[in-house]
Amino acid sequence: MKTLLCDCNRTMPLDSGAIARTLMRTPGASADGLETTHTLLCRREAGAFQRAAKSTGPGEALLVACTQESQLFLDLNAETAGAPSTDERPIHFVNLRETGGWSRDAKAATPKLAALIAAAQMPDVQPVTTVPFHSAGRCLVIGGADAAQSAAAMLRDRLAVTLLVDEAAGVDGALAQRRDLPVFAGRVTRLRGWLGAFEVQWSSSNPIDLDLCTRCNACLDACPEGAIDFRYQIDLSRCKSHRDCVQVCDAAGAIDFNRAPLVTDERFDLVLDLRDTPAFSQHQPPQGYFHVPQGVRGAAEPKRLFDAVLQLRELVGTFDKPKFFHYQHRLCAHSRNEQIGCTACIDVCSTSAISSDASRKGKAKTELAGGIVVEPHLCAGCGACTTVCPSGALTFAYPGPVDQGKRLHRLITTYARAGGQNAALLLHSEQAGAKLIDDLGRAARVDRSVHGVPARVLPVAVWHTASVGIDLWLSAIAQGASQVFVLLTAEEAPEYRAALAEQMAVAQALLTGLGYAGEHFKLIEARDARDLAALDAALRSAPAQVVAQPTPIVAQADKRATLDLTIDHLSAHAPAPADVVALPKAGAPFGAVLVDTAKCTLCLSCVGACPENALADNPERPQLRFTEKNCVQCGLCETTCPEGAITLVPRLLLADEGRARRQPRVLHEVEPFRCIRCSKPFGTLKVIENMMAKLSAHPAFQGAAAERLKMCGDCRVIDLHSNASEVRITDVPRGTPRY
Structure with a gap:
């Protein structure tokens, strides 16, 4: 990709040589075209753009480091004889001026500018499915x-x-x-x-x-x-x-x-x-x-x-509009057996596009019961549902986590490769957020009291600020970033603000629990240009402690996989390693399950309700086992338990280098109840006792019939047939089921 730099009439310092050297060491980036820094590319030196437009063939993109005159360059390309059309060869634009070139520390912004150019050189992501109107x-x-x-x-x-x-x-x-x-x-x-x-x-x-x-x-x-x-x-x-x-x-x-x-x-x-x-x-x-x-x-x-x-x-x-989400029913923790668990996505949706599908009524046996329904025609693409989803059943697709993760990784690693330190990502929307960044940059150009976007702050335009969540935030920290800022404007609904605050509290609790000092995550609110002073001050906050050794691993398609890899890395290099980190209850995607063994009958209803296989039985003996890594704190086990024996505990288990949360452990175990006829184990003592207590007053379960409740299925049938002469149809009350 050829890149054209312009210092906008010498109003910002650009070290094209340093930028070129950094890009040459960045895998996938290109230093082509950086041997010259233009001064008035949109006016006197427009011929340089036209020559570059003609020299880049079909399929080879052209990058212009100016967004101010993007329409002019597009028109110039259309009027240049021999230049491929933008359908054959795209023209990309990156803003260096307002995002750093006009800030008070612009001379120290070379690492940031190199990172912004490297990210802008990345190829376009694959198109997503569209929704027609x-x-x-x-x-x-x-x-x-x-x-x-x-x-x-x-x-x-x-x-x-x-x-x-x-x-x-x-x-x-x-x-x-x-x-x-x-x-x-x-x-x-x-x-x-x-x-x-x-x-x-x-x-x-x-x-x-x-x-x-x-x-x-x-x-x-x-x-x-x-x-x-x-x-x-x-x-x-x-x-x-x-x-x-x-x-x-x-x-x-x-x-x-x-x-x-x-x-x-x-x-x-x-x-x-x-x-x-x-x-x-x-x-x-x-x-x-x-x-x-x-x-x-x-x-x-x-x-x-x-x-x-x-x-x-x-x-x-x-x-047509993009279908912004991808839904995997098998991962959804919303409901099981008409019991409601996680409702995070339904609660946060500001368009009422998500509804519950918890009921089995009217469904064929072959259909999947439970879960949610998302109406793509109502979805506005905020991505908040994917951010609060603890299991990764909902994934933002515009772009997906892998493409977004690669972009953030290139920003962070290129910045570090150029000598930058304490990088802070500033996530902002492509509309109102980008306008505020531009307003701040222009204010810094004419007002000495305004600092502008600091050299260590890397602006990242996203479709919607709520679409990037805890998996990508923590991944950025693990890759060497110091902080992640999210700029909120009038575009964000109140539900988004609350959800992002909850997720940030969880992420910060995790890092604080591991000994990382400082505030790593921050929501910055600036609704319009009247809030520029507050935005300017917020961006100059002190950096937080970075990880000692950045990870080369980028975000995965699966949200839980990204979190597992990221947490393992942050824990392995933690300033103060911990076996357990307590997490806030609201929005926590990790945690344990506590079982009151005095109440639990090992009926295993919770096992059937668990959508993530965090709870399991043991085919060999009466046991309830738990794998903490799989638990998403949806609460289905808690609402399903007929004895009220289950309590959720939001936390992150890191003992034994993370192996403890991956290994199943026994939460409750009892000796099996043995058949009074053949001694074969079946059920548990508490289950049998509860069943007999509940049926003790029923006329169909008196005398020998009550004793059969203590028999296994085979012996119950044998005993019933061997004593058939003792059972008369007239002895059975009307309405009693025939066994």
Whole structure:
């Protein structure tokens, strides 16, 4: 890959020689093109870009170290004769200016700039599966008469608009005499779906059916109370039951006081909701739904309405978005046997895209029962569900953990290779987060009181900040990073903030328990440019202790595998090794199971409920065994246990160099109960005693029948047949099962 550097009119120091030497020692990176540092690549030296564009053939990417003029370079490439198109040869861009070149310690930023270039040179990740949306432009506008008609006027030349005048809006203007659009009145009783597939139900209780009304205005003239206005709805509080309006509307039949409320079900592709209260309460509404409240003055905020109208007008046709997640049912710890365990993903989802599938009802025997259902059309790609998932059943796919892990690894290792120390990763979103980083960099250029992004802080743009979690954070620390910062803006829902805070508390507790000093993980909140001073100060926090020997291992596809490898490395090089590290209860993906042996009957219900094979029996004898490495603290064993004998203990077991958590250990063991007839072991004493106590009052289990409960299955059948003459059908109470 050829790389073009520009110092932006000599406003930032660039040591292209040092950068080139670092990239030559970085596997997979290229120093081609770094022999020259340009000064005005976007203006006077544009010819250098054009020559580079022509010299890079199809399939060979070109990297330009400037995002300010990215559109100009794309246009130049299109106008350059002999240059491959961007479809044949991609052009990548990396921001060096705002991310470090304009900071107060820019002269020390060479290792960071080399790392950013090396990461930008990585090939594009493989595309993911897409989710299709089909919109024919059928748009429902809900609101008061005036507001809805005004919005419809801006949409009707592009969309097939239907008006639903909200009955709760009260007096809000008049309906147009000309009925150019379908107009209804009522209250929305159900609204669900997404772009291209909204299901709307509304109920109308007013005597006038707007669909039948011809706007002849005879009813207005006939009503003695003036209870009808140009909204063509009857004010029932003023109506005195003269019914003159019914008589004058006899031909059209639009007025009927005896009609039951009309319930209408329709499908739409788009919805513009002008009511004060939105139809969707979640932080991220479905795509295709726009809420613009009218406010106290009864008029929508002009800018918000204009933005919504512009977006609605473009939503006609077929659209695709990435399928952001990958779900493995076999790993899911949400439910077993209709018992609920882990609900982390359902609780954190801000779009209500995840629902429980815990019930077996209606399922065929061949179907997998339990687990969750994720609606990809509602998923916004935040990735928070994958971050809080303790088992790795949900994995973020845009990009996946392997590709993201390789990117972070290259950043950290290239930075260290160039002589950088105490690297801090700054994860930020590609939209609002990137804008704040740019704002901070530009502020540092003109304001001496602003430091800018420090030389040790490596910005990493991600699709969403909640999509990177504890496995990649700890992996970065194990690879030599000092800290991981996550920049939160107005884009993040409250659920994401809470989930990230919980996960960071777990990760920090782990490192603190191993003796690593300092704060390794931090959430930085900066909603807009007004918070730049706080962001500037937060990025200059003191570094935390780094691992003595970085690991070369990158993130794995399996979340638990990444965590195991990372924890083993951090424990092996811990400043203060520990056998057990206590973890916070909220969000802990590791832990032990404590069993009250006085209560436990070894019924093994917990074994059948455990989705991760952390709990197991012993076919040879009555034992309950536990492998701590597999436990995800989902709580299914705790909720399933009929005796309430199980308690979860969030912790990380590191004894014996981690072997202790990998080896099964016995939690409870008893001597087996032996058949009173043949002495064959079956069940346990406590199980037999409990069974006999519960059946002691049942008439079918008295005398010899009660003794058979102490026999194994074979002896029970033999004894029953050998004493068949003693059992008469009349002795068995009606309704008792025949054995």
